[in-house]
Amino acid sequence: MKILSAVFAMTLMIELQHTFAYVINESKQGITCWTCPDKGSNSECNDWAPDRQCPDSKTVCQTVHRFSESTGQSAKVNKQCVLPTECTYNHVGCRSENGVKICVSCCNTPYCNKEAPHNNDTAINLSVTVLQPSSATYASFHCPVMIFVLSATALLFT
Structure with missing residues (x-):
């Protein structure tokens, strides 16, 4: 027995x-993110973004949205594929620098970064899949x- x-x-x-x-x-399969270098708005970024898969090691989509604190007018939107270590609790959220608000969000599903964060709540809500431990x-x-x-x-x- x-x-x-x-x-x-x-x-x-x-x-x-x-x-x-x-x-x-x-x-560990690849991910495709919206990507653009420093466009003037989120829609301009998404319209410009090429449809290319991220490199294997870069499994997270990151969006950095810079805008005027006084008017809310977008100044720059940057979207890219990044390493998971570049998108932790320390990276996600908003901060102010010289009258410019900088909001960062991260996600890890295909085309998940279509929207750009505009305050701490949206930055965290858009990042929820990255900030919680994955099943893998x-x-x-x-x-x-x-x-x-x-x-x-x-x-x-x-």
């Missing part, structure tokens, strides 16, 4: 590893632990 339980636990462990390897690899990150960290616990439990109760 112990041998049968050990075989079952090993089979389950292998099956789970294959399943989660698939989930992790699926999350969760799977890559927690799966080996879960597999070990399941295997050990199967062996203990046989």
Whole structure:
């Protein structure tokens, strides 16, 4: 009976590893973002943006919107593909510099950066998918632990 339980636990462990390897690899597929260098408005940026996939390592779309604090008039919109480390809680949101408000948002699904942030709320709302842990990150960290616990439990109760 112990041998049968050990075989079952090993089979389950292998099956789970294959399943989660698939989930992790699926999350590494390329992304396409709206991209533009310093256009005068969000619509000008989106109209100009070429339809090209981001490089494999740059899996996040970032939008930087600069506008006048007094009038709200856009001055520059810059959209680009960036590394995930360039879009954390420390990067997302708005700040003021010499009468210019600079708002940054980030997202990680295809064409997710069509809109430009114009205050802290929109910057955070547009960034919600990047600011919460992804299922792939969760799977890559927690799966080996879960597999070990399941295997050990199967062996203990046989």
